[in-house]
Amino acid sequence: MGIPKPAAERLARLMQLLEQRKDRESPVSSAELEYITGWPSHTIRKDISFLAAGNDISTPAGYNPARLAQAINGALGFARATHNCCVVGLGRMGSAFLEYGGFHDSLFTLCAGFDSNVNRVEILRADIPLYPAFKMKEIIPRLDITYALLAVPPDQARQTALRLAECGIRGIVNFTPVMLSVPPGVEVEQVSVLDALGALAARLAVGDKT
């Protein structure tokens, strides 16, 4: 019954690609997806086969993008129109998200920012409301925010993550180089540059041929 986690992650990415794609009508073949993603077509077909079919996703010329996206949506429980996110920590990194356009036509909406520095909160201009950090406990449930982008200074990372968990955050994208430990039920995705560089170096060293 379960979709393997790697497959689920690929499907999630596939869906984002489908959303970006202008043409929502003409069918997309697994070969084309292979070209775009770099993943072999049989892997893609297999991944798609994990979605309990039912819907007629495929046509003789390939997959129907709209129905495919919908099926992934369903299977991964991306049921709601969008998931609400907040940025925590509005330094260079954090405030960069305030003007990041990528959230448009994605599954995620950035709908609040927090910083412990009240000054900064007042000075920054943004299209979304910014709050002092002590209001997290009030705002996060109120706005139904499930995900947090954590961009605070390293020494505040751990405690902030715990506070976020207490506020009901389910997933944290961790931009700090600090490794977080969070209560069960909360997921963390590490996106430190250093980790990324380390992973690259490791792959180059081991001689991967992805």
Next chain:
Amino acid sequence: MGIPKPAAERLARLMQLLEQRKDRESPVSSAELEYITGWPSHTIRKDISFLAAGNDISTPAGYNPARLAQAINGALGFARATHNCCVVGLGRMGSAFLEYGGFHDSLFTLCAGFDSNVNRVEILRADIPLYPAFKMKEIIPRLDITYALLAVPPDQARQTALRLAECGIRGIVNFTPVMLSVPPGVEVEQVSVLDALGALAARLAVGDKT
């Protein structure tokens, strides 16, 4: 002979943790590393066992941090003191790296920035030299830069990545939401927020218990 790729990535991260760790003398046990990283101790021991031993890494009380770091270094070919990196695209995101402290005492050094906007290059203050983009072909080999942090606007991502590959870049950390296809021999690590959020959502949906 080969170290499994997941193991290599964990080892790379382990090493970063070891570098951060103040105490470079007292031994560190696999149990302690489990606590810090969240990875089970047997996985850690196994990973370490992939490093062709030779060096006496371990003591009866645990691993010698310095020697362990050194062994990982050797096995992953992080032979050189540091790897040189550059930022490409100095918008909000890109310029955030100019003042990011995390590179200190890491394996990576940020040693140049590029932007196609000459104005921006001249106005920004930074501790590292900034260049207009057309100088990449000259500067990258000269400074022996192997890695690039790609933070240009989405519509320039693809072509910039190809240019970087031509300049001899071996690894690209891709901060744009665009999926890159690069020549063989070049590795890409995706760090778009959206991907991270997608992966989180996928994991939460599938019910992972990491």
Next chain:
DNA sequence: TTGTGTGAAAGCTTTCACAGCA
């Protein structure tokens, strides 16, 4: 003929359990 769908095989990684060492 072109493309999907999928059981079964192959290939990796992780886990286990216990030997070995100080």
Next chain:
DNA sequence: TGCTGTGAAAGCTTTCACACAA
């Protein structure tokens, strides 16, 4: 006793090869 080290088993994922459908 406390910890590492490691073959062997278990568990996943990916790959393959071919059936099937339009």
